[in-house]
Amino acid sequence: MTSMNDIRDQALDEALARPQRRPLAQPVVQTVAKFAPRFATVLAALLLSACAAPAFHQPSVSTPAAFKEAQATPAASPEAVRSAADGSTWKVAQPAESQPRGEWWKAFNDTRLDGLIAQATASNQNLTVAAARVKQARAIAGIAEADRIPQIGVGVGAQRGQLSPLEAGVAPGTRMSPVTSYKASLSASYELDLFGRVSSNVAAARGDAGAVEATYRSVLLSLQADVAQTYFRLRALDAEIATVNQTVRLREESVRVTGRRFELGDIGEFDLSRAKTELSTARAEAIGLQRRRATAEHALAVLLGQPASNFGAASDPLEANASLPLIPAGLPSSLLERRPDIAGAQRTMEAANARIGVARSAMFPALSIGANGGGVAGAFGDVFKWSSRSWLLGATLAMPLIDGGRNRSNVVRSEAALEEAVGSYRQSVLVAFAEVEDNLAGLRVLAGQGAELEAAVVSARRSADLAQKLYEAGRSSYLELLDAQRNLASAQRSAVQLRGDRAVTTVALIRALGGGWDAAPASSSANTVALASK
Known part of the structure; x- marks a missing residue:
């Protein structure tokens, strides 16, 4: 019986028994042997230079010496600061997006806020999705790394x-x-890896993984900031509701007193009707604020990863003496290190640059x-x-011989993708600078508004007291009393709303700075908290 091994061996013997081709003439062989090493060296150099990934160059961005809206710039370490020709200073940027941002929310000295952020970090579903994407990106990078070994x-x-x-x-x-x-x-x-296909593919996968990790840190920072801002909005609404409820109680007392005076014949029905109108209006405003509070409470529940139906936040009005940290802006160049979205754009550029090498290697x-x-x-x-x-x-x-220009077009596409990534990076930098300036300006303006509103509340309260006494003495009309009371209620509500705006804007500035900042200068204010970046 003939086995398959015997058949294979027989075919191999027949192939070996066939006459071999006639060798090349000796002069031709000598000529090829003489010039082959030179041609091989030149050809290898040309191929390697043609298909290797281009060296990555950091795109230039216009970085100001200092933030325009910053009131004071903290001093940086001498070795990290250089002087420009015009005398301004700038800081050498160092990649720092992987450094921990620190528990910046603890600067508000609010244990309840600490617990909410911890709960959101553990249970928020958007953060879970971002973490899963990081795992995927790292696994893809591991797949690319596997091509380095047999x-x-x-x-x-x-x-x-x-x-x-x-x-x-x-x-x-x-x-x-x-x-x-x-x-x-x-x-x-x-x-x-003759022409860098494997190494370029690994570099691209690592860049993608770095970009996804930066996105995760951006989602984490946004989540923490959203929780803090929603929490302060909720507390500001509680304070506003308390202010409106106080107005309702004053209106109820006014209706009671006015009704009694009407029964005694001291005043006409007009004053009583106006008092009742003001009471109903104040009650309607209080009910409307309850709707806004419920919406904010539900938004906070979603951030915490809880069903809105099962979550409830106790009333905790934001007090006028609530401690708010003073956030130093630092140097603009350090913003490029701290912002996770800028770090992600940086990694995307590096991945796009590496993919040019992958596309070029396909031609060789x-x-x-x-x-x-x-x-x-x-x-x-x-x-x-x-x-x-x-x-x-x-x-x-x-290697490909005829591909209809496919590989060349792929190279052009990869180069265009790098141009797109560079444009996105520069746009991210511009947006980051604008956000910091916006929030610095917001805090500056709100501080000025706060001082004026405090003075307005004091004056409005004095006017309301005088109007009440004049009305009771019969020396002014009820309309003048209502006008003074309305001014006081409006000033108090504006002060409460501004208090919440300052807290929300402070958190927004921290988010714009990437969640970290340099050490703040010492301050004598009781509401100032000096923070150090980690």
Whole structure:
């Protein structure tokens, strides 16, 4: 019986027995041997320079020496600050997006806020999604890294088949018997990174993973800031509701007193009707604020990863003496280090630059080396015998010849993707500077408004007291009293709203600064908290 191994050996012997091609003439061989090393060196240099990924150059961005709205710039370490030709100072940017931002919310000295942010960090679903994407990106980077090392595999199998007489090379009509064979093999393959395809692909995957990790940190910072801002809005609404409820109580007292005076005949029905109108208006405003508070409470529940139906926040009005930290803006160049969105744009640029190398390498040869060794036998027990050994070594050099411009177009696409990433990076920087300036200006303006509103509340309260006494003495009309009371209620509500705006804007500034900042200068104010970046 003829086995499949015998047929294979016979075909191999016939191939070896065929006459070989006539060798090249000796002069031609000598000429090729003489110039081949030179041509090979020049060709290799040209190919390597043509397909390697271009060196990444950090795009230039216009960085101001200091924030325009900053009241004071904290001093940086001498070794980190340089002087420009015009005398201004700037800080050398160092990648710092992976550094911890610190628990900046603890600067508000609010244990309830601390607990809410901890709960949101543990249960928010958007953060869970971002964390899962980080795992995916790291896994993809691991897949790319795997191409750096040889791939080794093992296989064990069995097969049974029957060749036709033609395939076996025997006379037609010969009866062929089925043959069973068993095989065990150990294989290895490896691609030599001649033109940087593997290294560029790894660099691109690492850049993508870095961008996704920066996005995660951006989502985390946004979540923490959203929780803090929603919390302060809720407390500001509680304070506003308390102010309106106080107005309602005053209106109720006014209706009671006015009604009594109407019964005694001291005043007419007009004053009583006006008092009742003011009471109903104040009650309507209080009910409207309850709707806004419910909406804010539900938004906070979503941030905490809880059903809105199961969450409730106790009333906690934001007091006038609530401690708010003073946030130093620092140097604008350090903003490029702290902002996670800028860090993500930076990593995206690096990945796009590496993909140019991947696209270029596709235009040049790829060399792969493979090896396979094992045993093949008709009985499984004979597979691992030395006489059943089988091995194979090979190398494959492959490159495209005609692709219709596909690879060249892919290079152009990759270069355009880098241009897009550079534009996105510069836009992120511009937006970051604008956000810091916006919030610095907001805090400056709100501080001025706060001082004026405090004076307005004092004056309005004095006017309301005088109007009340004049009305009771019969020296002024009820309309004058209502006007004074309305002014006082309006000034008090504006002061409460501004108090909440200052807290929300402070958090917004922290978010715009990337969640970290330099050490703040010492301040004598009781409401100032000096913070240090971590």
